[in-house]
Amino acid sequence: MQRPSNRSYSLRGNRMTRAQTLAINQHWASYGLVIDEELNLNDLFPDKKLVILEIGSGMGEATAEIAQVSGEVGYVAVEMHQPGLAALILLILEKQLSNIKLIREDATYLLANFIADNSIDGIHLLFPDPWPKNRQHKKRMVQSEFVELVARKLKPNGFIHIATDWQPYANWIKSRFDANSSFSGGIVARPSWRVLSKFEGQGLKKGHSVTDYRYIKN
Ligand SMILES: C[S@@+](CC[C@H](N)C(=O)[O-])C[C@H]1O[C@@H](n2cnc3c(N)ncnc32)[C@H](O)[C@@H]1O
Numbered sequence: 200m201q202r203p204s205n206r207s208y209s210l211r212g213n214r215m216t217r218a219q220t221l222a223i224n225q226h227w228a229s230y231g232l233v234i235d236e237e238l239n240l241n242d243l244f245p246d247k248k249l250v251i252l253e254i255g256s257g258m259g260e261a262t263a264e265i266a267q268v269s270g271e272v273g274y275v276a277v278e279m280h281q282p283g284l285a286a287l288i289l290l291i292l293e294k295q296l297s298n299i300k301l302i303r304e305d306a307t308y309l310l311a312n313f314i315a316d317n318s319i320d321g322i323h324l325l326f327p328d329p330w331p332k333n334r335q336h337k338k339r340m341v342q343s344e345f346v347e348l349v350a351r352k353l354k355p356n357g358f359i360h361i362a363t364d365w366q367p368y369a370n371w372i373k374s375r376f377d378a379n380s381s382f383s384g385g386i387v388a389r390p391s392w393r394v395l396s397k398f399e400g401q402g403l404k405k406g407h408s409v410t411d412y413r414y415i416k417n
Contacts, residue, residue, distance in 0.1 A: 211280065223285045231301045251322065256284075260397060266296050325399075331365065360412070383417055
């Protein structure tokens with residue numbers, strides 16, 4: 200599979216602060232992964248029972264906080280936005296975390312080409328870009344094809360947890376998962392591990408309500 204032509208991320212500025220540039224230059228080799236062959240996420244953290252793929256870690260504040268309180272879990276953050284990855288490296292250093300690895304890639308392309316089928320314990324997709332306008336809907340990450348891809352890549356009983364503050368996207372997500380017989384699940388209460396991210400805070404300020412979904416692969 201090629202990288203999707205309907206990108207689910209915006210090509211917003213890749214300008215980095217001096218600290219972010221230094222973080223990438225000095226520490227990418229320790230935390231970043233360059234993927235050129237099939238990858239088993241569990242092999243990255245041999246001492247962890249559970250490894251979560253976090254799709255679209257943004258500026259990494261939530262990722263770092265979640266990883267800090269769940270030291271027994273390994274996290275692989277996949278994000279296209281270079282300053283966000285750099286910001287996450289700075290948080291990893293500040294909090295002295297040893298359970299996060301980073302990948303700069305389109306998550307759909309990564310899943311389709313480099314992750315073995317039936318190999319992922321769990322996926323977090325927290326506040327994916329809602330692409331609210333009708334003409335942008337094709338850019339939404341959650342499409343029927345994405346749901347099929349996730350079904351292929353999760354282990355049996357593996358899960359995907361999705362949170363969104365955009366109600367029309369919540370409905371869209373539900374209808375795509377409901378249409379796929381590989382999954383059971385649906386709306387769940389906000390889990391205690393899901394800390395408030397900047398994106399969520401912005402949504403709440405605008406009066407949005409947040410929906411959490413948890414789907415389990417049958
Ligand atoms: C709205 S932000 C949410 C960030 C974070 N999860 C949070 O809750 O603060 C969505 C993020 O997903 C990233 N993203 C969108 N499509 C992606 C893709 N195909 N692969 C990797 N990252 C992607 C964007 O670059 C953006 O940083």
